[in-house]
Amino acid sequence: MDSNGVAAQARETGTLGKLMVLLDLVTHADTPLRFTDILALAGQPRGTLHRQLTHLVEEGLLELDGDGRYAPGLRLLDFAARSWARNEFRLIAEPHLRDLQQATGETVHLGVLRGQSIIYLDKVEGRQPVRMYSQIGNASPCYCTGVGKAALSLLPTESIVDLLAGLSFTSFTASTHVSAETLLAEIREIADQGYAFDREEHEAGIRCVAAPVWSEDRTFMGGISITGPAYRLSMELLHQWAVPVQLAAGRIMEGMRVRLGPRR
Amino acid sequence: MDSNGVAAQARETGTLGKLMVLLDLVTHADTPLRFTDILALAGQPRGTLHRQLTHLVEEGLLELDGDGRYAPGLRLLDFAARSWARNEFRLIAEPHLRDLQQATGETVHLGVLRGQSIIYLDKVEGRQPVRMYSQIGNASPCYCTGVGKAALSLLPTESIVDLLAGLSFTSFTASTHVSAETLLAEIREIADQGYAFDREEHEAGIRCVAAPVWSEDRTFMGGISITGPAYRLSMELLHQWAVPVQLAAGRIMEGMRVRLGPRR
DNA sequence: AAATTATGTTCCAAATAATGGAACATCGAT
DNA sequence: ATCGATGTTCCATTATTTGGAACATAATTT
Numbered sequence: 014m015d016s017n018g019v020a021a022q023a024r025e026t027g028t029l030g031k032l033m034v035l036l037d038l039v040t041h042a043d044t045p046l047r048f049t050d051i052l053a054l055a056g057q058p059r060g061t062l063h064r065q066l067t068h069l070v071e072e073g074l075l076e077l078d079g080d081g082r083y084a085p086g087l088r089l090l091d092f093a094a095r096s097w098a099r100n101e102f103r104l105i106a107e108p109h110l111r112d113l114q115q116a117t118g119e120t121v122h123l124g125v126l127r128g129q130s131i132i133y134l135d136k137v138e139g140r141q142p143v144r145m146y147s148q149i150g151n152a153s154p155c156y157c158t159g160v161g162k163a164a165l166s167l168l169p170t171e172s173i174v175d176l177l178a179g180l181s182f183t184s185f186t187a188s189t190h191v192s193a194e195t196l197l198a199e200i201r202e203i204a205d206q207g208y209a210f211d212r213e214e215h216e217a218g219i220r221c222v223a224a225p226v227w228s229e230d231r232t233f234m235g236g237i238s239i240t241g242p243a244y245r246l247s248m249e250l251l252h253q254w255a256v257p258v259q260l261a262a263g264r265i266m267e268g269m270r271v272r273l274g275p276r277r
Numbered sequence: 278m279d280s281n282g283v284a285a286q287a288r289e290t291g292t293l294g295k296l297m298v299l300l301d302l303v304t305h306a307d308t309p310l311r312f313t314d315i316l317a318l319a320g321q322p323r324g325t326l327h328r329q330l331t332h333l334v335e336e337g338l339l340e341l342d343g344d345g346r347y348a349p350g351l352r353l354l355d356f357a358a359r360s361w362a363r364n365e366f367r368l369i370a371e372p373h374l375r376d377l378q379q380a381t382g383e384t385v386h387l388g389v390l391r392g393q394s395i396i397y398l399d400k401v402e403g404r405q406p407v408r409m410y411s412q413i414g415n416a417s418p419c420y421c422t423g424v425g426k427a428a429l430s431l432l433p434t435e436s437i438v439d440l441l442a443g444l445s446f447t448s449f450t451a452s453t454h455v456s457a458e459t460l461l462a463e464i465r466e467i468a469d470q471g472y473a474f475d476r477e478e479h480e481a482g483i484r485c486v487a488a489p490v491w492s493e494d495r496t497f498m499g500g501i502s503i504t505g506p507a508y509r510l511s512m513e514l515l516h517q518w519a520v521p522v523q524l525a526a527g528r529i530m531e532g533m534r535v536r537l538g539p540r541r
Numbered sequence: 542a543a544a545t546t547a548t549g550t551t552c553c554a555a556a557t558a559a560t561g562g563a564a565c566a567t568c569g570a571t
Numbered sequence: 572a573t574c575g576a577t578g579t580t581c582c583a584t585t586a587t588t589t590g591g592a593a594c595a596t597a598a599t600t601t
Binding site for chain 4: 542543544545546547548549550551552553554555556557558559560561562563564565566567568569570571
């Protein structure tokens with residue numbers, strides 16, 4: 014999120030907001046953090062920070078090991094397991110993801126837009142369904158993923174501009190969009206044609222084709238994608254798959270309508 | 278947790294504690310909750326509750342759909358994905374779980390004790406690794422699972438007594454322990470022999486054999502288990518598997534020692 | 542071994558945020 | 572249109588958080 018390496022200095026308001034910044038710090042770290050590490054990152058008085066961390070530990074959101082290092086708490090897993098298991102959007106989409114996987118033999122993703130990120134809600138792989146949490150739950154940038162661009166294409170132009178204004182572009186590969194202008198142009202195109210590509214923009218050698226999916230109440234705006242290695246997925250093949258991806262997306266939305274009733 | 282269906286009435290202290298009670302309420306519900314539902318469950322003034330829910334939504338811990346129903350927020354998935362991916366205990370255990378799965382052909386679990394529950398950190402299944410989050414992250418009772426009883430056997434008797442005093446026994450099957458006395462007796466036995474069984478105590482037709490695993494700093498006290506259907510896993514077979522389960526447990530603990538250094 | 546520094550914990554008056562009752566909106570169904 | 576149910580806002584009171592400094596403990600150097 015921040016391009017500078019220093020303190021997030023989040024202007025978060027409210028008790029909860031401040032605590033969530035800390036939780037973010039610790040869960041984003043590659044390794045458990047010592048008190049002093051967090052002190053430097055959070056830029057808060059020692060006393061305050063200490064009490065905040067104590068509260069987070071008491072609630073099981075963080076854990077403190079025998080060496081005084083803070084790590085994410087396992088209670089988070091319990092919360093997440095429940096959220097995931099009962100998520101209506103995911104439950105409805107799942108069979109259609111499987112169908113799409115069967116039809117193409119490649120990996121299929123379901124993701125939704127949250128803030129400036131795409132959070133992956135589900136993943137169906139070929140041979141062996143990949144390890145849990147391997148991708149599910151992960152947040153990826155919206156500007157360099159097929160699902161992300163498909164999701165953005167659902168927003169009114171003004172909202173897209175606002176959203177893009179607030180993010181910093183990281184150049185993951187040579188193809189990654191690095192300016193709001195070119196990205197916006199592509200998103201307009203995507204909105205017209207109804208599908209998006211990822212031309213090795215997030216990871217070299219990985220391509221995808223995606224179609225937007227949304228719920229009528231706009232709670233979920235995201236997409237589904239077929240992803241695979243560039244050597245196997247030519248751009249020509251991806252163009253062919255645009256239709257089945259869009260069809261699957263349509264079936265998911267139809268499923269939502271039926272499941273949630275016609276009232277909304 | 279509560280046997281009565283009514284308001285948890287948690288005597289939680291501090292701003293965060295109160296909010297976590299709400300988060301628990303919503304994530305434990307089978308379906309998204311309306312404001313009024315939560316009002317009844319939480320037993321708080323309307324104004325207070327409304328503001329609290331708003332804060333949780335602002336932070337992405339809850340989500341409010343177009344019908345005014347509150348559901349768990351997807352930000353929880355992101356937190357959990359990180360916690361899981363980087364959990365040292367799990368990373369070290371994983372290869373040994375795979376070995377054990379290969380050797381027996383049955384499902385292998387890794388779980389740790391958190392409060393009165395076992396939280397499953399990993400699961401390795403035979404043919405097809407099971408769907409994500411299917412079990413991982415789930416909290417199960419400690420008194421009727423192999424991993425749970427194995428974990429309890431690591432505690433000093435006094436701590437076990439305290440812990441058992443605070444829980445209410447649900448009789449999941451005819452074999453479920455329903456009193457602290459018989460359970461305590463079995464746990465003593467488990468402590469002596471170094472392995473535990475689940476004799477269809479949590480789910481009819483499902484048995485397991487488990488061995489305790491812990492980290493030296495006592496941050497993780499849990500176990501690994503081999504689980505399967507009773508018709509395939511005779512008690513005789515489970516007795517035979519006690520040795521490989523204990524060996525795998527030993528290797529995991531050795532791995533922890535090497536990884537985390539000899540200093541502790 | 543003593544001194545020094547780095548690190549972690551506790552305390553409490555002042556600043557800030559949460560509380561909760563009641564008034565105010567909004568929506569659905571008669 | 573009216574009524575009841577549901578959801579939202581307001582603000583003086585109350586409770587919590589804040590942050591500086593003193594205190595405690597462990598690690599390192601002299």
